[in-house]
Amino acid sequence: MSVLDRLKQLLERDFSIPPASLEGAATLESLDIDSLRLIEIVFAVEDEFKVTMPQDQGEIRDRVKTLGDLADLIEGLGAAKAGD
Amino acid sequence: MKRVVVTGMGAITPLGNDVGSFFEALSSGRSGVRRLEGLGTERLANRVAAPVSFDPQPLFDAAKLRMLDRVSQFALAAAAQAVKDCGVTLGELDRSRCGVSLGTGMAGAQSTDDGYRTLYAENSDRLRPFTVLLAMNNAPASWIGLEYGFGGPNLTYSTACSSSAVAIGEAVRRIAGGEVHLVIAGGAEACLNFGTLKAWEALRTLAMEDAKDPSASCKPFSKDRTGLVLGEGAAMLVLEERDRALARGAPIHAEIAGYGLVTDATHITRPSVEGQAAAIRAALADARMGPRDIGYVNAHGTGTQANDGVETAAIKSVFGETAYDVPVSSTKSMHGHLLGAAGAVELVAAIMAMQRGLIPPTRNLAVADPECDLDYVSSGARRAPGLAAVLSSSFAFGGTNAVLIARKDS
Numbered sequence: 001m002s003v004l005d006r007l008k009q010l011l012e013r014d015f016s017i018p019p020a021s022l023e024g025a026a027t028l029e030s031l032d033i034d035s036l037r038l039i040e041i042v043f044a045v046e047d048e049f050k051v052t053m054p055q056d057q058g059e060i061r062d063r064v065k066t067l068g069d070l071a072d073l074i075e076g077l078g079a080a081k082a083g084d
Numbered sequence: 085m086k087r088v089v090v091t092g093m094g095a096i097t098p099l100g101n102d103v104g105s106f107f108e109a110l111s112s113g114r115s116g117v118r119r120l121e122g123l124g125t126e127r128l129a130n131r132v133a134a135p136v137s138f139d140p141q142p143l144f145d146a147a148k149l150r151m152l153d154r155v156s157q158f159a160l161a162a163a164a165q166a167v168k169d170c171g172v173t174l175g176e177l178d179r180s181r182c183g184v185s186l187g188t189g190m191a192g193a194q195s196t197d198d199g200y201r202t203l204y205a206e207n208s209d210r211l212r213p214f215t216v217l218l219a220m221n222n223a224p225a226s227w228i229g230l231e232y233g234f235g236g237p238n239l240t241y242s243t244a245c246s247s248s249a250v251a252i253g254e255a256v257r258r259i260a261g262g263e264v265h266l267v268i269a270g271g272a273e274a275c276l277n278f279g280t281l282k283a284w285e286a287l288r289t290l291a292m293e294d295a296k297d298p299s300a301s302c303k304p305f306s307k308d309r310t311g312l313v314l315g316e317g318a319a320m321l322v323l324e325e326r327d328r329a330l331a332r333g334a335p336i337h338a339e340i341a342g343y344g345l346v347t348d349a350t351h352i353t354r355p356s357v358e359g360q361a362a363a364i365r366a367a368l369a370d371a372r373m374g375p376r377d378i379g380y381v382n383a384h385g386t387g388t389q390a391n392d393g394v395e396t397a398a399i400k401s402v403f404g405e406t407a408y409d410v411p412v413s414s415t416k417s418m419h420g421h422l423l424g425a426a427g428a429v430e431l432v433a434a435i436m437a438m439q440r441g442l443i444p445p446t447r448n449l450a451v452a453d454p455e456c457d458l459d460y461v462s463s464g465a466r467r468a469p470g471l472a473a474v475l476s477s478s479f480a481f482g483g484t485n486a487v488l489i490a491r492k493d494s
Contacts, residue, residue, distance in 0.1 A: 016146060036214075040150065043213040 003049070003079055004071040010048050011067075015041065024068035031067070038064075045070070049079035085260040089493055091172075091334040092322030093432050094165025096158045098134035098315050098419050102165060106419075106429075107436040110444040111465040115299035115418045117313050124278040130290035132301040133276050134315035134420030151214050152227065153192035158318035158425075159224035159272035160231060166268060167232065170322040170334055174232060183236035183264045184225045185255035186320075187247025187271035189424035190280060191240075192219035197277035224272045228320070236264045242424065245384070247271055249427025249478035249486035252321065253343035259325050266325070270428035272318035284314060289388055300448045302421075304385035304414035305392045305460045307451035312386040315420025319428035326493070338435045338490040341473070342371025348483030355391050355479055360384075360398035363485035367475065368402070371489045375403040378410055378489070379471040380443050382434040384479045385414020386421055391479065393455040400458075411468070413461040417447035427478035427486060434474040435490050441469040 001009075008022040017031055028038060035057070042053045042060065051074055054060055064070045095102065098116030099109035109116070116134040125131055140149055140157045143164075152160070195218035202208050217223060222240040229238040237258065241251045248271020255269035284290050291311035294301045302313040329336060344366030348359035368374065384395055392414075400407040415433050422429050437443050442465050449462035473491040480486075 037147070039213045043210075047210070 003075045004068065006048065007045070007067065007071050007074065010044060011041070014044055022067065024066065024071065026067050027065055045074060049074050051077040051079050053077070086262060087326035087339060088256045088259045088323055089326045089329050089339050090321050090337040090435060090490070091324050091329050092166035092168070092170025093319070093337060093435065094162040094169060095317065095319040095429060095432055096136055096138060096162050097317040097429060098136050101136070101138060101161070103432060103436065107433065107440065110415055110418055110433055111440070111442050113418070113445050113447050113464055115447060116315065117299045117301055117418070117420055119293065119298045120276070128281055128285065130285050130292065132291060132293045132298050132313055133281070134313055135276055136317050151217055153195045153218040153223060154274035155188060155191055155194070155272045156224045156227045158274055158316070159186060159320065160227055162270065162272070162318040162320040163228045163231070163268050166320045166322045172332065172334065176332065177266060179233050180235040181264050182232070182234040182266045183255070183258065184229045184234055184238045185241070185251040185267050185269040186225035186228070186239070187241045187243070187249070187251035187424045187427065188221060188224060189242060189244050189247055189273055190275045191221040192223055193275040193280050194277045195219040197279040200279060228268055232268070243484035244480035244482050245421070245423055245426055246478035246480035246484045246486040247424035247427065248319070249431070249476065249488055250345065250484065252323070252340070252428060252431060253345060253486055253488060255323050256340045256343055259323055265328055267323045268320055269323050270318065270320035271425035273423045273425040274316045275423060276314060276316050281314070290314065291387060302387045302417050303448040303450070304383070304387040304417050304446055305396070305453065305456040306449040307453035309387045309389065309392065311388050312416070313420040315422045317419070317422050317429060318425050319432045321428065321432070336493040338438060339493045340488060341491045342367040342373065342489035344370060344487040346485050348485065350483065353481050355394040357394050357397045357401060359483060359485050360395060360477070360479055361401040363487045364398065364402045364475070364477065367487035367489050371491070373473065373489065375406050375410070377473050378475045379468060380434065380437055380474045381410055381412040382430045382474065382476040383412050383414045384477045385416050385446065387414070387416060393453070395477070395479070396456045396458055407458060410459070411443050411461045411466060412458045413444055413446040415444050427476065427488070430478070431476045431488055431490065434476045437468070438471045438474050438490065438492060441467060441471055443468050443471070
């Protein structure tokens, strides 16, 4: 399963975001993910993908505008693949 | 100065999660004290406490709940009851002139304890992302302010065991002075976590478990008292400027007629007769009332050796010979010591006593103490149909003594 698909699963399961709205191009804003919610998601992502996200919140905000950006960031950090 | 009335009340307590069931239990002499079970309790020397049975799931959605420590859940639930009870529609309020005033001793102690467990016990750095927001002392008040969109003063008071009596008294003053029209005021506490219980245990001030009946472990004014029993919960009251409350046809539970605030400044824990008596006198003077006007005293009555004798002497010092005529009870014998929420919960109990004409008893007072020789209503609730004014005392570690007087509105 791709990082993006796993991310969608996580957001639906843990953050009750309706799956229909979860597309790679969807902006965080359109998903109603504010700065505080993003910090929670970052924490969950670190657990799920066994990665360490940047500590600088500004860096995350700059690099992540959409769900696809978040998936790319996770992938770039060398996410452990599901089933590995 | 404007007069201030109570138009709404809500409570989450070890004896029930609404004002009616709370008072019903109190007046039936039921105890919410029991032996704690679960995580780490085998390491506790003092295992009795008065926990709240509370399910937050129906009240908050999952995302919100992740941001709410148990103490904020209690505060929000009690506030919602109080707002409903007062019958106000938010649209009719100038919310820039509405505030929140909340007392808490330890606020998000559960989240702090959880964080330390993660860090030190599990040796993990995975602290929950909202730990600061969960644990911060002003979280309960802030959530209430957010819930109702109140733009006036949002204040948190922390004066240990008198926190919520202070929060209510200070709110009364702000309304009386005309600064605000309505304040949701009270207190919340949720400190029955392992770390906090161990800290209290270390102070050697907690009650030993009653060998025959754990629910009888808190014994205020009894010779065989061994200490206080910690409880948890919240009580919130809607306080309003009287004329405005009357104008909107609000139900009026009572007038807050007097508030006395005096600090001992003598010792960090040891109570003083002079300080307690001065606070009672100050409340009476504020209410322009005399001791004979008070029909019931809801005592601080912690069940510690130090407090109960001193409090008895303080009451005698103010009331003189009439001290023996006024019923005095400690409802802590049933709901435990709610620390920062104690003053608010006990004021609710005192107001309910006045409304129902029924004085709740002091439970577990089995052995007379020559130092404690007042009428402690120790043989069950007592009918008092003419009860027109009640006094509620809260005396704290740190020395902040706060006393509130409520009377029937007329």
